[in-house]
Amino acid sequence: MAKILIVDDEKDLCLVLNRFLSKHGFQVIEANKGKKALELLSEDAPDLILCDFKLDDMDGTSVLKAIKEVNPSIPVIIITGYSNIKTAVEVMRLGAVDYVTKPLIPDEILMTIRRALEGGKNGDAAVTTHGTNGSADVKHNNTTKRVAGKADPYIFGDSPYFKNILKQIDLVAPTNYSVIIYGESGSGKEAIAQEIHKRSKRHNKPFVAIDCGVLSKELAGSELFGHEKGAFTGALNQKIGSFEIANEGTIFLDEIANLSYDVQISLLRVVQERKMRRVGGTKDIDLDVRIIVASNEKLWDTSGRGKLREDLYHRFNEFTINVAPLRERQGDIMVFASHFLKLANNELNKNITGFHPEVEKTFRNYVWYGNLRELKNVVKRATLLCDEDVIDVKSIPFELSNFSKLQFEPASEPVAVREAQEEPQQQNMPVKKMPFKEPSLKSVGLDAEYEVILEALKKVNFNKSKAAKVLQIDRKTLYNKIKQYHELKGEPYEPEL
Numbered sequence: 001m002a003k004i005l006i007v008d009d010e011k012d013l014c015l016v017l018n019r020f021l022s023k024h025g026f027q028v029i030e031a032n033k034g035k036k037a038l039e040l041l042s043e044d045a046p047d048l049i050l051c052d053f054k055l056d057d058m059d060g061t062s063v064l065k066a067i068k069e070v071n072p073s074i075p076v077i078i079i080t081g082y083s084n085i086k087t088a089v090e091v092m093r094l095g096a097v098d099y100v101t102k103p104l105i106p107d108e109i110l111m112t113i114r115r116a117l118e119g120g121k122n123g124d125a126a127v128t129t130h131g132t133n134g135s136a137d138v139k140h141n142n143t144t145k146r147v148a149g150k151a152d153p154y155i156f157g158d159s160p161y162f163k164n165i166l167k168q169i170d171l172v173a174p175t176n177y178s179v180i181i182y183g184e185s186g187s188g189k190e191a192i193a194q195e196i197h198k199r200s201k202r203h204n205k206p207f208v209a210i211d212c213g214v215l216s217k218e219l220a221g222s223e224l225f226g227h228e229k230g231a232f233t234g235a236l237n238q239k240i241g242s243f244e245i246a247n248e249g250t251i252f253l254d255e256i257a258n259l260s261y262d263v264q265i266s267l268l269r270v271v272q273e274r275k276m277r278r279v280g281g282t283k284d285i286d287l288d289v290r291i292i293v294a295s296n297e298k299l300w301d302t303s304g305r306g307k308l309r310e311d312l313y314h315r316f317n318e319f320t321i322n323v324a325p326l327r328e329r330q331g332d333i334m335v336f337a338s339h340f341l342k343l344a345n346n347e348l349n350k351n352i353t354g355f356h357p358e359v360e361k362t363f364r365n366y367v368w369y370g371n372l373r374e375l376k377n378v379v380k381r382a383t384l385l386c387d388e389d390v391i392d393v394k395s396i397p398f399e400l401s402n403f404s405k406l407q408f409e410p411a412s413e414p415v416a417v418r419e420a421q422e423e424p425q426q427q428n429m430p431v432k433k434m435p436f437k438e439p440s441l442k443s444v445g446l447d448a449e450y451e452v453i454l455e456a457l458k459k460v461n462f463n464k465s466k467a468a469k470v471l472q473i474d475r476k477t478l479y480n481k482i483k484q485y486h487e488l489k490g491e492p493y494e495p496e497l
């Protein structure tokens with residue numbers, strides 16, 4: 001029975017989650033503070049942590065960092081409000097395995113937990129030792145290491161963007177060149193690395209993906225190169241590292257710049273001499289591994305700041321692929337949305353046929369901080385919620401469908417965002433009324449109320465309980481007002497929690 005640690009300062013929510021997860025056969029422990037969570041992590045050895053992003057005593061980033069220091073391989077699922085999605089997406093780089101957004105939907109939580117316990121990152125539960133079309137003969141229940149196997153399928157469409165990427169993949173795949181893939185979090189860097197492997201002569205050998213952002217300083221060497229029995233305290237048995245597992249195949253090192261300087265020296269030896277030694281070992285092991293690295297900042301800058309060895313950078317820099325953020329690939333958004341809908345339909349045994357035009361418009365105008373990962377999550381959740389033939393506005397997060405209206409501070413990527421917007425002038429505008437087609441006294445009143453509600457929501461970072469307090473109404477009344485407003489506009493809205 002898997003043990004789950006719930007970390008949330010909302011005691012009621014903990015209680016509801018505890019009951020729900022216990023009913024589904026999990027053993028549940030709770031912590032209402034970050035510090036308590038860290039204590040329980042050491043004392044109770046949970047198998048997975050479900051952690052609210054905003055706690056009274058610690059913010060999500062520090063909790064996650066602290067958790068990963070104690071146990072780098074424990075899967076952590078972040079609970080976040082959609083208003084914090086941008087930060088949550090960044091936190092994924094610190095090693096969270098996935099995120100779920102509020103209001104929480106029980107079935108979504110259950111699916112996400114089950115996937116995470118199977119060892120996958122955001123639906124990519126692919127943990128086998130042999131190639132992209134090989135069989136699964138060894139399981140590593142370890143979030144830092146993924147070896148390609150039965151995962152969600154990738155698509156490479158025929159838009160100009162895809163054609164260009166595929167041209168580069170085809171060019172480099174047959175060679176032994178190292179490749180650097182640049183792109184924002186969730187933009188599909190690993191998908192491209194896998195495609196290079198698939199189209200190379202190494203295709204029936206292992207593809208091993210390592211999330212270097214999650215490796216602790218102490219264990220990174222042993223994770224990558226393995227260790228001999230007794231090499232250090234705790235090395236009870238010999239361990240084969242990722243490079244040896246990937247021998248004759250391809251290794252994908254995500255967030256490469258996070259590796260410590262010592263590990264970078266060992267890595268340089270692998271790249272230069274094609275040899276490595278296990279930690280504590282005395283024997284050289286010959287290696288023939290193709291290296292693909294990924295980063296979301298330019299490695300030249302990283303090496304300029306002394307974070308990445310310059311010689312290593314030059315070794316990697318044999319071929320570069322730049323993955324554009326989703327918001328700059330307007331033409332691909334609905335192609336991916338339809339693909340993710342097909343996957344979600346299969347998984348949930350549903351038959352939703354497409355997207356309402358209003359949803360398509362919303363998708364095209366949104367910034368997608370988490371790129372494909374965020375789109376996939378939104379579509380999966382909408383498929384779960386939707387009881388119509390097509391995904392309608394009420395099944396997508398309120399903050400997303402009202403995105404342009406909720407923007408009243410400059411976005412952090414104004415250029416990219418502006419380029420991607422059909423109506424650029426709407427991007428940074430202040431809170432605006434959403435006038436009804438035919439104003440009545442009721443609609444004018446609601447319009448004014450809605451404006452005040454939006455102001456309050458913004459003030460408290462879209463925490464609806466806090467907004468209700470600011471507005472001196474209870475949470476239910478707040479939901480009802482939002483719901484009423486949307487219904488009057490012909491946009492039904494169903495808050496869940």
Ligand SMILES: Nc1ncnc2c1ncn2[C@@H]1O[C@H](COP(=O)(O)OP(=O)(O)OP(=O)(O)O)[C@@H](O)[C@H]1O
Pocket residue numbers: 092093121122123124152153154155156183184185186187188189190191192254339372373376
């Ligand atoms: N071409 C594609 N077709 C279908 N799904 C894709 C494709 N590319 C990416 N995805 C999906 O989008 C999500 C993010 O992709 P991926 O892990 O490759 O991104 P990434 O840039 O490596 O992310 P990170 O930097 O956070 O590790 C995954 O769930 C993946 O399955």
